[in-house]
Amino acid sequence: MVCRTSVPANLWSPFRDLVRLQGDLGRLLGEPLRTQKVPDGPAFNIWKNENGASVTAELPGLDLEKLEVSIVGDTVTIQGQKATENYPEETRVQRRERAPGQFTRTLKFPFRVDATRSEATYSKGLLTVTLPSLEDDKRKQIAVKSA
Amino acid sequence: MSQTANCCKPHQESAPATNSTEVAPTPKVFVPQVDILESENQILLLADLPGVDQEGLDITLEKNVLTIRGTVKPHGPEGYQLAYAEYEVGNFERAFTVSNDIDRQGIDAVVKDGVLRLTLPKAKHAVTQKITVKTA
Numbered sequence: 001m002v003c004r005t006s007v008p009a010n011l012w013s014p015f016r017d018l019v020r021l022q023g024d025l026g027r028l029l030g031e032p033l034r035t036q037k038v039p040d041g042p043a044f045n046i047w048k049n050e051n052g053a054s055v056t057a058e059l060p061g062l063d064l065e066k067l068e069v070s071i072v073g074d075t076v077t078i079q080g081q082k083a084t085e086n087y088p089e090e091t092r093v094q095r096r097e098r099a100p101g102q103f104t105r106t107l108k109f110p111f112r113v114d115a116t117r118s119e120a121t122y123s124k125g126l127l128t129v130t131l132p133s134l135e136d137d138k139r140k141q142i143a144v145k146s147a
Numbered sequence: 148m149s150q151t152a153n154c155c156k157p158h159q160e161s162a163p164a165t166n167s168t169e170v171a172p173t174p175k176v177f178v179p180q181v182d183i184l185e186s187e188n189q190i191l192l193l194a195d196l197p198g199v200d201q202e203g204l205d206i207t208l209e210k211n212v213l214t215i216r217g218t219v220k221p222h223g224p225e226g227y228q229l230a231y232a233e234y235e236v237g238n239f240e241r242a243f244t245v246s247n248d249i250d251r252q253g254i255d256a257v258v259k260d261g262v263l264r265l266t267l268p269k270a271k272h273a274v275t276q277k278i279t280v281k282t283a
Contacts, residue, residue, distance in 0.1 A: 047227035060261030125261015
């Protein structure tokens, strides 16, 4: 698990220590605290295999018409927006915990992404983007000859 | 403050993760994030339950405790290994205390794109009535 904080690692930051403490306490108490959550947007998981990578994200209630996945070389940008809810005017908000609004996430991969074979699917609030590597950038094995 | 402001509030006692016999390795249980909106005739509860579909959703109203349970099937792209993780997959559970001012028969639940939309209509007697004042 990677714990991402927005503070550079070489700077002393009491907040980083607090974030770490929160994670440690969670582990100690066996409580599933969602400490891995990136503060400025939805959380992404990145998967890999020999053909490339796949990105999954928990994005409940996404407006699919405003979802954009763009690929330039080795950089993939995923941009989206939550579907706007229409409430009657006299509605009073009692509790608002769900993250609203827009997000943009740019991910850089150690290979050039084959945009023509890339795919994105959305189901049950989960976004999956399959990003195969270009043939030229795939790992190649070299046979070792004995002299 | 109106009387109905506390019609639907998070249940204070933490509900124990029961029914561990259902799935072999007990998955983690997360508390889903919710929005609660109140209007004149109803209370609308929106909960983020990514990965939960109609079959995995279990909503119970016992006495005055409304419990939402969402079971998530292990998901992830097939044939891939996890390289970097910011979120974990787990089930969802959250309990709310509901007042008696809710029309229990009229509760309606819809799940779409991982968002649960739970409509709790207010009972007839709880709906605010305006009384017109007549001049004598």
